[in-house]
Amino acid sequence: MTAFQLLINKILSVVFAVILIPFSVLTHGIDLISADERTDSEKTNVIGIGAYFRSQGMASDGETLYFSSKTTLIRTEDDAKTLINANYFAIPDELKELGIAHIGGLSCYNGFIYAGLEDSKVWDYPIVGVFDSETLELVDYYILDAELITRGLPWVCVNPENGLLYCTDHSKNPTKLLVYDTKDEMSFVKEVSLEESPYAIQGAEFYGGTIYAATNDDTQAIYKINPDSGKVEKLLDRNLTAGSEGEGMTFIVKNGAPVLIAMDMGPLFINAFVREYKFS
Numbered sequence: 001m002t003a004f005q006l007l008i009n010k011i012l013s014v015v016f017a018v019i020l021i022p023f024s025v026l027t028h029g030i031d032l033i034s035a036d037e038r039t040d041s042e043k044t045n046v047i048g049i050g051a052y053f054r055s056q057g058m059a060s061d062g063e064t065l066y067f068s069s070k071t072t073l074i075r076t077e078d079d080a081k082t083l084i085n086a087n088y089f090a091i092p093d094e095l096k097e098l099g100i101a102h103i104g105g106l107s108c109y110n111g112f113i114y115a116g117l118e119d120s121k122v123w124d125y126p127i128v129g130v131f132d133s134e135t136l137e138l139v140d141y142y143i144l145d146a147e148l149i150t151r152g153l154p155w156v157c158v159n160p161e162n163g164l165l166y167c168t169d170h171s172k173n174p175t176k177l178l179v180y181d182t183k184d185e186m187s188f189v190k191e192v193s194l195e196e197s198p199y200a201i202q203g204a205e206f207y208g209g210t211i212y213a214a215t216n217d218d219t220q221a222i223y224k225i226n227p228d229s230g231k232v233e234k235l236l237d238r239n240l241t242a243g244s245e246g247e248g249m250t251f252i253v254k255n256g257a258p259v260l261i262a263m264d265m266g267p268l269f270i271n272a273f274v275r276e277y278k279f280s
Contacts, residue, residue: 023047023048023270023271024045024047024271026268027045027047027266027268027270027271028045030241030266030267030268031043031045031241031266031273034241034242034267035239035240035241036239037237037239038238038239039236039237039238039239039277039278040238040275040276040277041276041277041278042275042276043273043274043275043276044079044080044081044273044274044275045271045272045273046080046081046271046272046273046274047270047271048270048271050081050272051265051266051269051270051271051272052069053067053069053072053074053086054067054069054074054080054263054272054274055068055069055070055247055265055272056068056069056070056102056103056104056105056202056247056248057103057104057105057106057115057116057155057202057203057247057248058106058203058247058248058249058250058261058263058274059106059107059108059113059205059248059250060078060108060205060250060251060252060261061108061133062251062252062253063078063252063253064076064077064078064084065077065078065080065250065252065261065274066106066108066113066133066136067080067106067263068090068103068104068105068106068115068248069103070101070102070103071088071089071090071091071101071102071103072086072087072088072089072090072103073086073087073090073103073113073115073131073136074086074087074136075133075136078252078254080261080274085134085135085136086136087131087135087136087137090103090131090136090137090138091103091117091138092138095117095127095129095138095141098119098124098125098127099119099122099124099125100117100118100119100125100127101118101119101120102117102118102119102120102152103115103116103117103129104116104117104118104152104153104154104155104156104202104203104248105154105155105156105157105201105202105203105204105248106156106203106248106250107156107157107158107165107204107205107206108133108158108250109158109160109163109182110163110182111132111133111134112130112131112132112133112139113130113131113132113133113136114128114129114130114131114156114157114158114165114182115128115129115130115131115156116128116129116152116153116154116155116156116167117129117141117153118152118153118154119152120152123146123149123150123151123152124146125143125146126143126144126145126146126149126152126153126167127141127142127143127144127153128141128142128144128153128156128165128167128180128186129141130142142180142185142186144167144178144180144186145188148169148178148188148191149167149168149169149170149178150169150170151170151171151172152171153167153171154171154201154202154203155167155168155201155202155203155204155213155248157203157204157205157206157211158182158206159206159209159227160206161206161209163181163182163183164179164180164181164182164189165179165180165181165182165186166178166179166180166204166211166227167180168194168201169191171200171201172199172200173197173199174194174197174198174201175193175194175197176191176192176193176194176230177191177192177194177211177225177227177230178191179191179192179227192227192228192229192230193230194225194230194232195229195230195231195232196232197232198213198215198217198221198223198225198232199215199216199217200215200216200217201213201214201215202214202215202216202246202247202248202249203247203248203249203250203263204225204249205249205250205251206227207251207258207260209227210224210225210226210227211224211225211226211227212224212225212235212249212251212260212279213225213249214238214246214247214248214249214262215246216245216246216247217246219237219238219239220237220238220239220240220244220246220264221234221235221236221237221238222234222235222236222238222249222260222262222277223235235279236277236279238262238264238275238277240264241266241267242267243266243267243268244264244265244266244267245264245265245269246262246264247262247263247264247265247272248262248263249261249262249263259276259277260276260277260278260279261274261275261276261277262274262275262277263275
């Protein structure tokens with residue numbers, strides 16, 4: 001990139017930052033006065049097109065973050081803002097021909113990003129996409145059984161201890177966990193009945209052998225799920241501003257300690273919050 005191009009980029013960055021200041025103030029203000037019993041400890045507010053690129057799933061390799069929109073993947077520093085890499089056309093034509101038009105929840109494992117891919121509102125092809133975590137390019141995909149997964153594949157998560165991938169049988173009212181082996185061509189392993197049904201899981205991640213799942217239910221709650229027994233416990237209610245939409249979640253490490261972070265779209269859908277939550 002030439003010095004002139006760098007100068008132009010800096011000028012444009014300043015111009016856009018100034019333009020977006022009123023929207024940043026507005027969205028922060030709405031969030032502050034509307035939320036009930038908020039449990040987050042820190043938050044990052046992303047405005048405009050940046051919010052679109054952070055509107056679906058999120059994952060982490062422990063140090064950097066990955067975000068999806070319906071058709072894009074980006075990677076940022078742990079501040080959720082500083083862009084490292086982007087793939088703005090992450091769904092290849094081969095999958096578009098199957099009707100795939102939605103990238104959902106993500107999980108980072110062994111140098112790859114695993115993503116739930118959907119032919120939204122049709123539900124014929126629940127697909128796990130495998131993306132290179134450096135280039136963000138699709139390197140493989142697996143079509144799962146639509147008779148087992150009855151309403152799309154909005155999220156997946158991978159157990160880092162054994163490479164087993166987990167999802168649910170239904171996107172809104174799941175009754176069981178479905179388990180697949182990433183080390184064996186995504187072969188089906190087992191199903192685990194859930195003791196209760198967390199409504200509308202948007203994204204999930206493993207930590208300490210437990211699945212943590214973020215939902216878009218009435219309180220945008222985050223749940224703990226035992227991957228062996230199917231026991232479900234509520235961890236916390238996010239209690240987002242009315243009209244907001246709870247999205248995905250993951251874990252990062254800060255100052256040597258794990259931090260649960262979860263994302264939501266603001267009620268005007270012109271901003272996205274990436275929030276930190278205390279957990280035990």
